[in-house]
Amino acid sequence: MTRRVVVLGGGTGGTLVANRLRRRFRLGELEVVVVDQDDRHVYQPGLLFVPFGLADPDDIVRPRGRQLRDGISFRRQTVDRVDIEDRVVHLGDGSSVRYDVLVVASGARLLPDETPGLTGPGWMSDVFTFYTPQGAGALAGALATFDGGRLVVNVVDLPIKCPVAPLEFCFLADSYFTRRGIREKVDITYATPLDAAFTKPVAAAHLGDLLSQRGIELVTEFNTGEVDGSGRSLTSYDGRSLAFDLAVVVPLHGGAEFVGRSAGLGDELDFVPADERTLQSKAAPEVFVVGDAAAIPASKAGSVAHFAGETVVENIVRFLDGEPLVETFDGHANCFVETGHGKALLIDFNYEQEPLPGRYPSMVGLPLLKESRANHLAKRLFEPFYWHALLPGRDVPGVGAAMPVAGKRVPVAQKEMP
C-alpha cells in the first residue's frame, strides 16, 4: 500500500526533507506531497545584502516547485487547518489531503502589526525591515539617498529568524557608509531586548567588542513597545526613547496562521513543540517538525533546518517501519556572520556547546569567532550550494549534521551555562 507524507511548507526545511524522502523510497511505496501558499522560494541569507546593493531581490527568489524532485506533488494552496485526530489537512480551497506522516515546515511569519505604530506613518519610508524581499528592496532605495543622521537597528523581541542578521546589518551599514565617505555623519545604534549583543556569552563578548570597535552604540534590554513614525522615535516598555532618522526594525515573529487554527498543534506563538532530539511533535507521533516552525531551544536558521532535516527524514523512515526513533539532532547551528569590510566570522554551536573560538570543521579549516576574508567568501559562495546541493538533499562536503568539536578551544573549566 502506498503511504503518504504531506509536507506543509516548501522552504528550506520542507524542500530538503521532501527531496531526501523521495530518494529513500520507490514511487509506489511512498507519495510525497508538498503544500505551500505561493511559489516563491526565497534564499533568505541573500536578504541581508539587498539593502546595500550587493544582491538584487529578484535574483534570490526561485519557484518552489522547481526545487522539488520528480515524483513529488506540489500543491499551491493555503492551509486552513490540520485535523490531528483524523490525520487530514484541510486546504484553503475546501479540499483535503489525508496523511500517514505530516511534516510541519511552515517556518516563521513576520508580525509587524503586533507592535503599535510599526506599520503606521513612516512604514516603508523611514521605518523598514529587511526580512522580506520588498522591505529589503525598499530599504536599498532609502539607504542610497541617506546622507547622514541616526540609523537605529532594532529587534522587537525574540525569537527571530537568523538572530545574528541584525548585527550583520549594523556591520554592513558601517562598511557601507565608510565606503560612501559619510561614516562620520551617521550614528548607528543597535537596540536589542537581550542583555548583551547576543545570546551566548563568549560570542556576545566578541560581537559586543566588534560593535564598539566600529563605533556602533549598543542599547540592551530595549523591549520596543511603540514606534512613532511621524515623530521618528522608538519607545520601550520601560519608558526609554530612541530617536531615529532611519529605523530598521526586525518585527515580532510567530508561526504559521494555520497552526493556531489546528487544535492541539502549536504553542501560544503558533510554533509547534517537538522533542528536541527526535523532532517528533508533542501533538501526535506521526507529526514531525523541521526548521523555524519548531518550538525547540535551537536557532531559527537555515543551517538548523538543514541539520534537523537529516534527523527528520531518518525518523520518518523509522516511524513508517515501526522502529524506534533516533535521538540524533543536537541543536547544531552554523552561521557566517558578516562583519563588513569584506570580512566575516563563523560561529558553530549546539544545545550544549556555545560558540567557541578555534577552527571549523577541524584543526584545518575556517577560523571560528574571528574575522577573516575566507569566511566572507564562504558566505557569499554558499548560495549555489544552497540551490544545488542543500535543497536537493545532497550532502554538502565538509558540513555534517552533528556539531564537530575537533578544532575548538573548549575552556578548561567550562563556565556554568545560564
Place this chain on the structure above:
Amino acid sequence: MTTATLAAREVELNDEGFFVDPTSWSEEMVPELAQREGIDVLTDAHWTVIRFMRREFFEKGTGPTVRVLGKTSGVSVKELYQLFPKGPAKVAARIAGIPKPRGCI
C-alpha cells in the same frame, strides 16, 4: 554563587540573583525577594504573575518571556512593566525562584 537568608532559611543564588534550586523556594520568601527588587507592595497581580511563572517553569522547563507572559498570563505587557518596571521576565523569575528564562537563541 551566593547564599542568602530568606524567611529564615538559607538558599543559594547564582551571580545574577536567580535561584540555583527552584525547589528551595517558598511563598514566605516572596516579600523579601520583592523588596530586593525594589517592590515594596505586592498586589494580587504580582502574585498572579509569580505563580504563573513557576507553573510554566515546572511544566516547560523554562520560564516564559515577556511576550509569552503577555499572551498567556492574563496580564498585558504594559501592565507587566508597571508591576515589574526593571523587566518583567527576569525580575519575576528571580522573585518566583526559577532560573533566568532561557528566552531564545
